[in-house]
Amino acid sequence: MTVYLSIFLAMAFLGLMVKTRGQQDGALAVVGVFLLLFMGTRNDTGCDFRAYSARFMNLYHDPSYLSYVTQEEPGFHWLNLLVHDLGLSYMWLNVFGSLIFLxxxxxxxxxxxxxxxxxxxxxxxxxxxxxxxGLRQALATAFLLQAMISFVHVRRINVGLWILVAAQFHHSAYLFLPLAMMAGRRFSVPMAVAAVAFLGPASVFLLGDRADVYSDRYVEQIYGENSSGGAVLRYALAVLPCVLFEFHTKRMRALFPKLYPLLRVSSLMTIALAPIGLLSTVALHRMTFYVLPVDLLIFICTVMTMPKPKVLSREWLYAPAGVLLTYLVGWFTLSSHSTICYVPYESFLF
Incomplete structure (x- = not known):
């Protein structure tokens, strides 16, 4: 735990200390390079490490990129094949994946x-x-975040294109296609319903056979009971900023006019995920990963509006850092997965 805790504290300290845009960009560049080495060169670290390693070693004997077009999630197949074509080891799949992600x-x-x-x-x-x-969903989430950026800048076509790219790494990203219709429009319940009604069936169609698989796995649970012990806790972590946000919507709209539509949609989307947990905590676990980055953005923005309603304040920025520090310590203390998958940290470099 010490390695991960030290990294978090160092990053949080930088985040609380640097203030100007130039300082922020410099800190992000340094941290980005460090995280690329830390994530990309990991060896037998992470719960899916061995599964992806076996997949890399055994599934890519056909050298034709076209042969993977009709397979599920071809983007991830192509990334694996690219690493093979370059004559590189499995470590480089994580390096390239981490580079895209970061x-x-x-x-x-x-x-x-x-x-x-x-x-x-x-x-x-x-x-x-x-x-x-979860490298596949991590890459899908990374590309979904680019859709969120386009959402903020009201580039409707780009929102849809980035979601389509994300779905080539994890099919579940198709479920976010209604966002493309919402971009640039003032949020309302009728508009959200219309977007879901119009693009929802298209999302399910694009999911193809995966829609049935997800239904069987998460709703009917015909493959056995699916549950994720940490899903509810992670969902609570995601929904907490949204609850705070809903009590400060006027301030948020005034101080973050450009970001507000994205924050509003994400907040309501996160709150609406609650019933999923009654069907399957694993499904809740997967969907929470998609919305959590924006929810953490909501956390930062909301605490900056609370001390002084008419200006942004850094006075309470320690609050998000404290909440995530508590989560990190609690996870390493109580979760068997953290011990099995992440301790000790190992790297191909040493």
Whole structure:
């Protein structure tokens, strides 16, 4: 735990100390390079490490990229095949995957009024539990974040295109296609219903056979009971900022006019995920990973509006850092997965 705790504290300290945009960008660049080495060169670290390693070694005997077009999630197949074609080892799949993930993450956190702190509070869940374990969904989430950036800049076509790219790494990303219709429009319940009614069936169609698989796995549970012990806790972590946000919507709209539509949609989307936990905590676990980056952005923005309603304040920025520190310590103390998958940290470099 000491390694991970030290990294988080160092990142959080930087996030609380640096203030100007130049300092923020410099800190993000340094941390980005460090995290690329830390994530990309990991050896037997992360719950999915061995499964992805076996997949890399055994599934890519056909050298034709076209042969993978009709398979599920071809983007991830192509990334594996590229590493094979370059004559590189499995480590480089994680290096390239981590590079894509971190570039996308850094682009996203620059939307925040405190980018380095947002990067820091993403470390325990988004970087550690997702980026260093579930590589396919991590890449899908990274590309979804680019869709969120386009959403903020009201580029409707780009939102849809980034979601389609994300779905080539994890099919479940198709479920976010309604966001493309919402971009640039003032949020309302009728508009949200219309977007879901119009694009929802298209999302299910694009999911193809995976829609049946997800239904069988998470709803009917015909493959056996699916549950995730930490899913409810992670969902609580995601929904807490949304609850705070809903009590401060007027301030948020006034102080973050450009970000507000994204924050509003994500807040309501996260709250609406609660019933999923009654069907399957594993499904809740997967969906929470997708919305958590924006929810953490909501956390940063909300605490900056609370002390002084008419100006942004850094006075309470320690609160998100403290909450995620508590989560990180609690996870390593209580979760068997953290001990099995992440301790000790090992790298191909040493």
């Amino acid at each position: 570039v996308c993450l850094i682009r996203f956190v620059r939307l925040a009024p405190a980018p380095m702190l947002l990067m820091a509070i993403m470390f325990p869940v988004v970087i550690l539990q997702l980026g260093m374990s």
